[in-house]
Ligand SMILES: Nc1ncnc2c1ncn2[C@@H]1O[C@H](COP(=O)(O)OP(=O)(O)O)[C@@H](O)[C@H]1O
Ligand code: SF4
């Protein structure tokens with residue numbers, strides 16, 4: 092049974108220079124209890140997907156396609172019902188911890204809002220957050236709540252945001268770049284945190300990251316994105332051992348442990364997309380057809396791939 | 402660049418209007434069609450008519466004629482003020498930012514002091530004791546306006562003086578004057594000029610205000626603020642001599658702020674400087 | 679601030695004294711015997727003696743400063759023959775009342791319209807308000823004053839043309855003085871509100887499931903106010919400057935009209951004192967604004 096179902100999602104941003112195709116015909120589904128990863132280099136459209144699910148995109152975004160969550164069609168839900176879903180059902184740990192906390196409000200006020208939304212007694216709520224912050228390896232949680240955001244380090248902000256989002260006990264947690272900007276020690280902490288979350292709540296987690304190792308470590312299945320499209324979806328073990336798409340292969344080859352083989356060239360402009368495969372200019376397995384005809388997604392064993400080779 | 406400017410309808414219209422005003426301002430005194438000071442007491446305080454499109458004032462002088470002549474006064478004085486205060490402001494800001502240290506501290510303090518006077522009060526006091534006249538008015542308003550440009554210029558210079566081309570010019574042994582003239586000023590003056598364009602509106606308002614108070618120009622120079630001031634005595638019976646000069650001032654100020662703010666939007670989209678004035 | 683204030687004192691004093699209109703002979707002619715007459719040596723000596731104009735300038739300056747700081751003695755008015763301080767104290771309340779009421783109108787009106795325009799971004803109401811602000815910042819305040827008099831006093835006969843003492847008298851001058859600041863504050867509020875609404879913490883607050891009203895009242899308002907607060911000091915300065923003219927239009931008995939009259943009368947010490955008072959008020963307001971800013975922004979509070 093699919094639980095989150097994104098189908099033919101397209102997001103265009105209308106800008107002065109033209110319409111930017113940030114997300115271009117994306118479909119994937121998540122099952123209950125699954126940890127699903129979206130990986131791809133920066134700018135490939137990962138965060139836009141996360142924000143489209145919660146309808147957080149700015150007003151210049153044009154969204155098409157459909158996103159269903161359980162029985163709800165998220166893109167056609169009215170604002171009031173959408174608000175019921177935000178936080179409580181689907182919670183998003185944002186990608187920019189430093190900018191995502193209001194600099195003028197005490198941390199405590201920002202946490203208390205979570206319980207205000209859930210209709211839980213604030214005192215008890217705060218108590219549970221204190222426990223959670225301790226679990227997240229934060230010293231002096233009580234003092235942290237009395238602080239303002241600028242008094243926390245980057246890693247602390249990250250964990251503080253995570254604690255807030257986890258307090259909802261959401262059935263779907265979206266984590267956008269949970270390891271961005273962290274040193275290896277904090278990365279390890281984050282990894283532990285996510286393992287712990289998987290075990291504890293049995294809820295679904297959508298991990299959005301450009302950190303391949305982290306995704307491969309934590310996810311059950313991953314989708315690989317390139318220039319606004321999903322090029323391959325499959326179980327982590329398959330992706331790791333028998334990657335199908337040339338781009339996925341290139342990504343893996345670029346990992347330090349695989350010899351750091353760099354991928355040359357640039358991603359195409361997102362305003363004037365080429366007719367053929369978006370990876371054409373950088374692909375070493377391309378044929379003439381790839382330059383003129385855009386490949387469609389095909390089902391292969393265990394997943395899908397978007398490439399003329401299959 | 403010009404394409405960007407003329408793609409904006411408001412800017413295109415404003416620039417055309419400004420061009421028209423400049424033509425009026427330059428040609429009006431040269432053409433000398435009719436004397437804006439010609440008194441005709443038989444036709445005083447008239448409402449607009451075919452003969453006097455905007456009516457006449459309390460001495461029977463044609464209001465449109467005087468408004469047109471006032472364009473010359475206001476625009477030439479504003480141009481003088483902008484030129485002098487830009488020159489002084491750019492020079493002092495540049496020296497202050499470039500040399501740093503005690504020179505910078507002293508100059509910055511001086512700039513701060515000039516900025517801590519509400520401009521119009523300062524100009525008023527200077528004018529009060531210098532006495533009226535075109536030159537005095539230009540001087541008084543320049544004293545008030547240069548500091549703003551100096552502060553902006555100083556900031557610009559501080560941010561570009563560490564650039565490679567400046568450093569390398571220094572290493573080659575280029576003189577300070579050369580560096581300022583060839584590198585610092587050309588690379589930072591645009592922002593200051595944009596501020597000055599927006600600021601011309603403020604200069605025009607100050608000119609009108611001082612003349613309204615009667616501390617600006619001699620009575621025989623037609624000026625909008627002075628027209629308003631004289632006209633207000635006759636507001637009950639003949640409001641046109643109060644209404645039209647004010648509309649003229651408002652229109653010209655609007656033209657400059659549209660052009661100035663438009664330029665700012667185009668050249669430094671991230672800067673909101675002018676709105677804080 | 680002390681240095682700035684001292685410099686302002688010095689600048690004002692020397693400026694007033696070195697300009698051609700500032701010599702004792704000119705003042706004497708101007709205030710006592712008429713411009714056409716020539717002053718006799720005796721008259722000049724007597725005048726200079728009474729008003730302490732004999733010493734070299736810097737001694738005069740030091741005396742003036744000493745008197746002002748230690749004895750509250752800012753000299754004598756040539757015109758009113760009264761201590762300058764008494765005149766100032768008499769006039770100060772009117773200016774403060776006018777400036778504060780205008781500031782209140784400008785802040786309340788500017789902030790609420792600015793927020794409204796931001797929330798209606800690019801809708802008709804927003805375009806209309808932005809069009810009006812263009813006029814607001816471009817119309818000369820004294821002209822607005824005159825037009826208000828024309829409409830509300832001359833035609834509608836709702837309020838008296840000028841006067842002092844009742845709320846009716848205050849409305850028109852306060853409004854005329856506020857209009858420029860109201861428009862600028864509205865613009866800044868709109869810009870700052872839009873910028874705030876685009877911040878990531880607003881997005882996160884939305885993703886938390888908060889209502890739009892909560893998001894705006896708790897997360898956007900205070901933050902959007904920071905840039906507005908920073909310009910309040912400047913706006914207050916502009917308002918004090920504008921009050922000089924508005925007070926003259928409405929015959930409002932404040933420092934501003936005193937200044938203008940004293941300039942015409944070459945009443946040197948009064949002019950100096952008025953400028954000092956206006957600058958002083960301006961510096962105080964800026965000081966208060968800094969305190970408010972520190973209170974609002976914890977990032978500054980803790981250094
Ligand atoms: N508000 C916006 N306006 C215009 N383009 C945007 C906007 N937000 C994102 N984009 C574009 O969408 C693409 C995808 O962005 P994003 O999803 O943030 O990438 P990432 O995969 O790094 O999370 C990028 O090319 C970016 O430039
Ligand atoms: S479709 Fe062609 S160009 Fe694109 S990835 Fe596959 S082989 Fe390479």
Ligand SMILES: [Mg+2]
Nearest residue numbers: 137138186268
């Ligand atoms: Mg991202």
